[in-house]
Structures are given as C-alpha cells and as structure tokens.
Amino acid sequence: MIFLQVIVGGLLLGAIYALFSSGLTLIWGMMNFINFAHGEFVMLGMYVALLVVLYLGGGPVGFSAAAALALFVLGVAIYVALIRHVVRGPMLSQILSTFGLALLLRYSAFFIFSANFVSLPQTSLSGTLDLGGIFLPLAQLVAGAVAITLTIGLHLLLTHTIVGSRLLAVAEDRSAAMLMGIRPDRMQALAWGLSAGAAGIAGALLAIAYPWSPTVGETFGLIAFVTVALGGFGSVLGSLYAGLIIGLIEATSAFWLGAIYKDIVVYGLFVAVLWFRPQGLMGKA
Amino acid sequence: MLLEAQNVAKAFGNFWAVGGADLAVAEGEIVGLIGPNGAGKSTFFNCLAGDTLPTSGRILFNGVDVTHASSEAHARLGIGRTFQVPTTFEDMSVLDNVMVGAFLRHPHRNDAREHARRIVEMSGLRPDQPGRSLGTPGRKRLGIARVLATEPRLLLLDESLAGLTPGELREAIALVRRIHESGVTIVIVEHIMEVIMTLTRRVLVFNQGRVIASGTPEQVVRDAAVIEAYLGRGAQRHSRERKNL
Amino acid sequence: MKYLLSARVGVCLLAALLLLFPLVFSDPFYQDIAVAFTLAAISASAWNIVGGYAGQVSVGHSMFFGLGAYAPLLFYTLFGWPPLVGIPIGILLSIALAGLIGLPTLRLSGHYFSMATIAVAELIRIFFGTWALVGGAIGLQGPAVARGWWDLTFRSDLPYYYIFLAVLGLLLFVTYEVQRRRFGYYLRAIKASERAARSLGVPVRLTKLKALALSATFTSAAGSLYAIKTGFIDPDSGFGILVSVQMLIVAALGGAGTLFGPLVGALILVPLQTAANTWFGGSGSGLTFILYGGIIVLIARFEPGGLFDFWRRLSPLIRRRVHAA
Numbered sequence: 001m002i003f004l005q006v007i008v009g010g011l012l013l014g015a016i017y018a019l020f021s022s023g024l025t026l027i028w029g030m031m032n033f034i035n036f037a038h039g040e041f042v043m044l045g046m047y048v049a050l051l052v053v054l055y056l057g058g059g060p061v062g063f064s065a066a067a068a069l070a071l072f073v074l075g076v077a078i079y080v081a082l083i084r085h086v087v088r089g090p091m092l093s094q095i096l097s098t099f100g101l102a103l104l105l106r107y108s109a110f111f112i113f114s115a116n117f118v119s120l121p122q123t124s125l126s127g128t129l130d131l132g133g134i135f136l137p138l139a140q141l142v143a144g145a146v147a148i149t150l151t152i153g154l155h156l157l158l159t160h161t162i163v164g165s166r167l168l169a170v171a172e173d174r175s176a177a178m179l180m181g182i183r184p185d186r187m188q189a190l191a192w193g194l195s196a197g198a199a200g201i202a203g204a205l206l207a208i209a210y211p212w213s214p215t216v217g218e219t220f221g222l223i224a225f226v227t228v229a230l231g232g233f234g235s236v237l238g239s240l241y242a243g244l245i246i247g248l249i250e251a252t253s254a255f256w257l258g259a260i261y262k263d264i265v266v267y268g269l270f271v272a273v274l275w276f277r278p279q280g281l282m283g284k285a
Numbered sequence: 286m287l288l289e290a291q292n293v294a295k296a297f298g299n300f301w302a303v304g305g306a307d308l309a310v311a312e313g314e315i316v317g318l319i320g321p322n323g324a325g326k327s328t329f330f331n332c333l334a335g336d337t338l339p340t341s342g343r344i345l346f347n348g349v350d351v352t353h354a355s356s357e358a359h360a361r362l363g364i365g366r367t368f369q370v371p372t373t374f375e376d377m378s379v380l381d382n383v384m385v386g387a388f389l390r391h392p393h394r395n396d397a398r399e400h401a402r403r404i405v406e407m408s409g410l411r412p413d414q415p416g417r418s419l420g421t422p423g424r425k426r427l428g429i430a431r432v433l434a435t436e437p438r439l440l441l442l443d444e445s446l447a448g449l450t451p452g453e454l455r456e457a458i459a460l461v462r463r464i465h466e467s468g469v470t471i472v473i474v475e476h477i478m479e480v481i482m483t484l485t486r487r488v489l490v491f492n493q494g495r496v497i498a499s500g501t502p503e504q505v506v507r508d509a510a511v512i513e514a515y516l517g518r519g520a521q522r523h524s525r526e527r528k529n530l
Numbered sequence: 531m532k533y534l535l536s537a538r539v540g541v542c543l544l545a546a547l548l549l550l551f552p553l554v555f556s557d558p559f560y561q562d563i564a565v566a567f568t569l570a571a572i573s574a575s576a577w578n579i580v581g582g583y584a585g586q587v588s589v590g591h592s593m594f595f596g597l598g599a600y601a602p603l604l605f606y607t608l609f610g611w612p613p614l615v616g617i618p619i620g621i622l623l624s625i626a627l628a629g630l631i632g633l634p635t636l637r638l639s640g641h642y643f644s645m646a647t648i649a650v651a652e653l654i655r656i657f658f659g660t661w662a663l664v665g666g667a668i669g670l671q672g673p674a675v676a677r678g679w680w681d682l683t684f685r686s687d688l689p690y691y692y693i694f695l696a697v698l699g700l701l702l703f704v705t706y707e708v709q710r711r712r713f714g715y716y717l718r719a720i721k722a723s724e725r726a727a728r729s730l731g732v733p734v735r736l737t738k739l740k741a742l743a744l745s746a747t748f749t750s751a752a753g754s755l756y757a758i759k760t761g762f763i764d765p766d767s768g769f770g771i772l773v774s775v776q777m778l779i780v781a782a783l784g785g786a787g788t789l790f791g792p793l794v795g796a797l798i799l800v801p802l803q804t805a806a807n808t809w810f811g812g813s814g815s816g817l818t819f820i821l822y823g824g825i826i827v828l829i830a831r832f833e834p835g836g837l838f839d840f841w842r843r844l845s846p847l848i849r850r851r852v853h854a855a
C-alpha cells in the first residue's frame with residue numbers, strides 16, 4: 001500500500017513537471033532556443049504565490065492566476081528586452097543570455113528572500129484524503145490534477161486554435177508565416193509569455209504542496225531539460241508523458257535507494273537519453 | 286565514367302523528392318541540371334555531394350561506390366561542392382576561408398597559404414578582406430574559390446551564379462569556364478538559362494522527382510514536356526513576383 | 531610589420547608585468563588576488579579552446595576541473611602519494627571523460643552539447659557527494675605540512691603564483707600554435723558552419739573531439755593546481771556549476787575565441803570579484819552572483835564578441851580622433 005502511495009505521489013509531482021516542461025519545449029520547438037532560466041521562472045511563480053497570499057490574501061485559484069499572469073508578463077518582457085536581440089546572434093550569446101538571466105533571477109530571490117526554506121501558510125487545501133487505503137495530501141492531489149488539465153489545455157491550444165496554428169506556422173517556416181500575414185515577433189513574444197506563464201502557474205501549484213528555497217529553480221530547470229529531452233523537443237504531449245515518467249522514476253528511486261540517489265537516477269536517465277536517443281523517446285527519428 | 290548515378294531515389298516520409306534518376310558524367314564534361322522549384326534537382330544534387338543519403342540506388346565516383354560516404358570523404362576523394370546559400374566563414378579573411386579548403390591537400394601552413402593565395406588571385410578577390418564584409422557576388426566567388434582549393438576532380442555547383450547582375454554573371458561564367466579548362470569536370474544546377482546555354486553541352490531536366498528530358502541545351506528547350514513543366518512554373522513565378530511588389 | 535612589432539612589445543610588457551607584480555605588491559592580499567587571477571586565466575583559456583575557438587559552448591567544464599582537483603588529493607589520501615603524481619592521472623581521467631561525453635554529444639547541435647555538459651557535471655557532483663571513497667559531501671584534504679618540495683605545499687603564495695604563471699604561459703603558447711595551424715583553422719571553420727567545413731573535407735567530429743580533449747587536459751591541470759594550493763576539495767568547489775560559469779564568463783568578457791581574451795577577462799573579473807566580496811560581505815548574500823548574472827546578460831545582449839571585439843571597433847575611431855587633433 002505504501003508503494004502504491006509512492007507511485008501516485010510520484011505521478012502527481014510528475015504532472016507538475018510536465019506542466020513547466022511544456023513551457024520549455026514550446027520555446028525549444030519554436031525557436032530552437034534553450035531557456036536556461038526556465039527553472040527560475042518556476043521559482044518566481046512560487047514566490048509570487050507566497051507574496052499574494054501574504055499581502056493580498058485569496059485562495060489557491062487567486063494566487064495561481066496571479067503567478068501565471070505575472071510570469072506571462074515577465075516572459076514577454078524578457079523576450080522583448082533580451083531574447084529578440086540575441087536569437088539571431090552567435091550561439092555563445094544565446095546561451096549566455098538566459099544563463100546570466102538564471103543567475104540574476106536566482107540570486108536576486110536569494111538576496112530578497114534569504115536562503116531559508118519557506119512554504120505557503122495553511123490553505124483551504126490542507127488535509128489528507130483517504131483513497132481506499134492510499135493517503136494523499138489534498139493539496140498534492142489538486143495540484144497534480146490541475147497541472148495535467150493545464151498541460152492538455154496547452155496542447156489543445158497549440159493544435160486546435162487559430163493562435164496555436166499561427167504559433168506553429170512561425171515554428172515551421174518563419175518567412176512563409178510572414179507571407180501569410182503573421183508577425184513572427186509577436187508570436188514569439190506570445191510563446192515566451194505562455195512558456196513563462198506555464199512555469200509560473202506550475203510554481204504556484206508546487207507551492208501549495210511543497211516547501212522551497214530560492215535555489216530550487218536550478219533543480220527544476222534540470223528536471224525540465226530531462227523531461228524535454230525524453231519527450232522530444234517541441235512536443236507538449238511528449239512532455240506530459242515524460243514528466244509523468246520522471247515523477248514516477250524519481251519517487252520510486254527515492255523510495256528504494258534513498259532520497260539522495262533520486263537525483264543521480266534522474267540525471268543519469270537524462271545522459272542516457274542524450275546518448276542513445278538524442279531526438280527523445282517520443283521524437284521523430 | 287567519372288561519376289555514375291544509378292537509379293538514385295530519395296523519399297522524405299511518403300514524399301518521393303527524387304524517384305529514380307540516372308546520370309553519367311565523363312571526365313572533362315560540363316553537365317547542367319535544370320528544372321522548376323521543388324523538381325528534386327537539389328535533393329539529387331545533395332545525394333551526389335554526400336550530404337543526403339539516398340533511399341535507394343548507387344553512386345559511383347571513378348568506379349568507387351560513394352553512396353554511403355560522408356561529405357568529408359567526398360571532399361577527400363575529389364568531389365567538391367558549393368552551396369546555394371553561401372556559407373562564408375564570417376570571422377575569417379578571404380585568404381583564411383580559402384586556406385581551410387587548401388589544408389585538405391597541404392597540411393602545412395605555408396604550403397596551404399601559398400596554394401590558397403594562387404586561387405584567391407584567380408578568383409579576383411582581395412585576400413585580406415574579412416569574410417563578413419563580402420556582398421553576394423563576393424560570397425559566391427569565395428564559395429567557388431574555397432572548394433577549388435581542395436583540388437576537386439569533380440565540381441558540383443549549386444546555383445552558384447544566381448542573384449548576380451548581368452556584368453557579374455559574365456565574369457562568373459568566365460570563371461567557371463577557366464575552371465573547366467583547367468581540367469575539372471563540372472555538374473551545375475542552375476535556374477538561369479543563359480548560364481546553361483553558354484556553359485553546358487548536355488542538360489538533364491527534372492520535374493516532379495524525375496528526369497523528363499536530356500540532351501543538348503538546344504534540344505531540351507524545344508522539348509514539349511520541358512515547355513509544359515516550365516510554363517506551369519512561369520505562371521507561378523509571375524504571381525510570386527507580383528506578391529513581392 | 532609595424533603591427534607585429536607592437537604586438538610583440540605588448541606581449542613582452544604583459545609578461546614583465548605579470549612576472550614582477552607579486553614582487554612589487556608583496557602584500558599577501560594582492561598576492562592572493564594574483565594567484566586567483568592566474569587560476570581563472572588558465573581555466574578560462576582552457577575552456578576557450580573548445581568553447582571559444584570551436585564554438586562548442588560547454589557549461590559543464592567543472593567536470594574536468596573537479597576530476598583534476600580530486601585526483602591529487604585522492605591518491606594522497608589513499609596511498610600517501612605526493613599530490614604532484616595525481617596531476618597526470620587527473621589529466622588522463624579527464625581526457626577519457628572528454629571522449630566519453632564528446633563521442634555522443636558532439637554530433638548534436640550546439641544547445642544539446644551545452645545541456646549535456648551541465649547534466650554530466652551535475653551528475654558527477656551529486657555522485658561524488660554520496661561516494662565515501664572520495665570523502666562524500668565533506669571532500670578530501672591534502673598534506674597539512676610539506677614532507678618535501680614535491681608535496682608542493684608552501685606557506686607563501688609566491689611559489690604557487692610562479693608555477694601557475696608558467697602553466698598559463700605554456701597554455702597560451704599551445705593556443706597560439708593551435709591558432710596558426712590547420713587545427714586552428716578547422717576549429718574556426720567548424721564554429722562558423724559545420725556543414726561548409728565538412729564539405730571542404732574537415733573531419734568535423736574528430737576535430738571537435740581533439741579540441742575537447744586538449745581543453746579538458748588544461749582544465750584538469752587547473753583543477754589540480756587549485757586543489758594542491760588550497761589543500762582541500764569538496765564536490766561544490768570542484769564540480770559546482772559556478773566553477774563552469776566562471777570559466778564561461780571570464781572568457782566571454784574578454785573575448786571568446788581570441789588568444790588573450792580570457793586573460794583580459796580574468797584581469798577584470800578577479801579583482802572585481804574580490805572587491806564585490808569585500809563590499810558585499812562574502813558571497814553569502816548572493817550579490818556577487820547577481821553581479822555575475824548582470825555582466826553575463828549585458829555581454830550577451832550588447833557585446834557578444836567581448837571586450838576584445840569592442841576594442842577592435844573602438845581603436846580606429848580613437849586613432850582617427852588623435853590624428854585629427
């Protein structure tokens with residue numbers, strides 16, 4: 001029974017991994033660009049949730065929406081001020097730009113909020129649910145369910161709406177999209193907004209169920225890389241599967257081997273994927 | 286035969302970009318490949334250059350099977366190619382660009398430099414000019430000079446003369462002719478009929494992944510199938526030009 | 531010719547300055563900075579071979595630094611061998627690791643390589659933190675008191691400085707030679723366009739692999755020197771992501787892919803870092819890293835070629851001014 005609980009817990013956490021990873025994969029697929037600051041977006045989402053709860057009050061819906069909105073705006077702003085200018089430049093400046101951004105955001109949070117772990121005050125989602133012998137914190141359950149829903153929503157947005165097809169058109173062929181009257185710059189700004197917004201709301205969901213500190217973004221950034229590498233670059237659905245798999249692997253390896261080894265297993269998996277199937281497990285050959 | 290392509294085909298998923306093409310080029314020839322956009326000639330060309338692996342068929346160079354050889358190996362064997370969009374090494378001078386090619390047969394720096402200098406001189410470029418400061422004609426010339434430095438027996442030119450003014454075009458044609466006269470066999474993909482008519486003796490016309498006609502340029506332009514293929518394209522091009530206005 | 535002469539004079543002046551510096555400024559504080567400078571310059575110059583010249587941006591070079599750092603102290607701890615012996619062992623291990631990660635990842639596009647290097651470095655860092663043989667999270671220590679000169683354990687910073695400076699000199703000489711030979715031309719061609727380089731007969735993967743191995747060799751040596759001087763190593767100071775970041779930022783600040791770029795970067799960044807640590811009271815508050823991040827973003831946005839490139843564009847303008855006046 002405990003093992004089943006571990007599995008369900010892992011899948012629920014994996015759902016949140018899937019949500020923020022889908023943001024990373026969106027940018028990667030569209031612009032062939034890796035955002036090294038993506039984990040920091042998740043971290044900022046967590047602090048936005050905390051600040052909203054502390055100073056404005058409101059429930060999980062309120063602070064999750066606030067985190068999504070705040071990060072959406074930040075994503076667009078970062079695209080306009082920074083990414084737009086480096087994306088056609090040399091590889092080094094592409095990598096440096098978001099890498100520097102990651103350091104800047106991570107340690108600004110460190111400076112402002114100190115290194116201590118924090119968690120959200122009690123919310124309406126505190127409490128434990130008994131599902132036929134499996135005890136799960138209500139917060140985890142809700143966060144996981146919401147994350148899955150949002151990830152599928154993002155997938156549907158990309159595949160079934162006009163905005164989505166415009167985003168994909170820019171990803172396919174920039175100049176063809178321009179001929180169709182689409183402005184790639186706007187679409188890419190939108191993609192950055194969506195990507196950061198997904199990370200922000202994932203952060204808020206994580207904040208409901210888990211404590212955190214400013215450096216947590218580094219871990220989440222790497223997990224997002226692993227997820228995207230496994231799921232195939234540019235595929236939101238791939239991220240969903242891969243996120244769930246990674247949550248599962250993490251939870252079971254922590255259960256069997258001990259918590260310290262779970263990171264080794266996850267990174268080892270990443271290296272193995274890059275080694276043997278660089279196009280990702282679900283990606284095209 | 287210096288180059289022999291036998292029933293070369295290439296599929297991308299379900300789409301057959303090239304559906305079985307043959308080509309035999311004797312030493313000393315200049316052969317042209319023409320056809321409308323998307324006719325498969327560029328894919329076929331990339332198969333010859335070792336950049337694309339054919340789905341089926343064989344390519345022999347000087348009797349050696351090079352179908353699966355890498356593009357590095359092609360260069361070493363003596364097959365050189367240019368790119369449709371010039372790929373200048375931006376941060377390097379013209380001479381340094383050409384030296385990269387020259388190093389293939391001259392591993393030592395001073396030999397490579399001497400060799401590269403001679404080729405740069407022939408191409409009419411300034412050796413110390415930075416790669417990034419070149420315009421389109423300069424880049425096309427540099428592309429040709431760079432591959433010449435690898436001392437190819439067979440030179441594959443991919444629309445190397447497109448986008449030039451009439452004056453530049455005449456100079457470029459003269460350059461290609463000089464290269465040919467120095468003993469290099471040439472296969473040239475080109476849109477501009479003037480180039481094909483003046484340079485080549487033999488032309489293959491591609492349409493929808495197949496060779497629909499071959500012969501001398503004069504024969505080919507009178508071929509009914511060719512005219513039909515090109516008329517369609519002419520109409521297309523016309524509408525695109527209007528859009529660009 | 532005139533340019534060549536002035537370049538040669540400049541190099542001699544720089545060498546003289548570096549040789550005399552600790553004799554003129556004998557205060558331990560300055561000597562400490564000088565040692566930190568040489569170490570940063572060695573690491574960044576080593577990174578520069580693969581990250582600058584070949585354009586393969588590794589963000590996990592700490593894996594080589596860490597291996598180099600652990601090797602001398604590990605063999606000292608296990609068998610009492612002088613740390614000097616560990617240096618070549620660290621280098622061999624680093625070359626092996628370079629081959630291991632280079633073979634699969636260097637055929638991938640640039641971003642993959644960056645990601646893979648981060649992941650491997652992190653993997654090793656976490657792994658070393660759990661491995662009892664290498665001291666786990668606590669790490670390893672070197673000889674506290676020298677048993678002989680071969681333990682390379684000195685009270686003063688001065689001997690370290692000159693040893694490090696010699697290694698730096700050797701590395702710059704190697705880089706200079708690489709730059710003017712076929713290998714160097716091939717690296718720059720690969721950086722500009724792999725496809726074009728390949729079409730000219732450049733053995734792309736082999737060349738990149740060689741560059742990574744050469745880079746790993748000197749990065750590992752830098753790690754060894756660091757560990758021997760500090761007499762202590764743990765997973766974070768060996769394999770931590772900030773070790774890799776420092777190499778990246780020093781090289782990029784001065785000018786990645788130029789001979790003296792990393793040197794210039796280290797000349798600016800190391801004193802700045804020391805000053806920042808003094809002003810901000812250690813790295814505990816994170817302000818130093820905020821500064822780092824800010825600098826990195828600014829370079830990426832405005833001067834991707836680094837200060838070297840900036841100077842190259844600026845100097846003709848100044849010269850014209852001077853002539854006009």
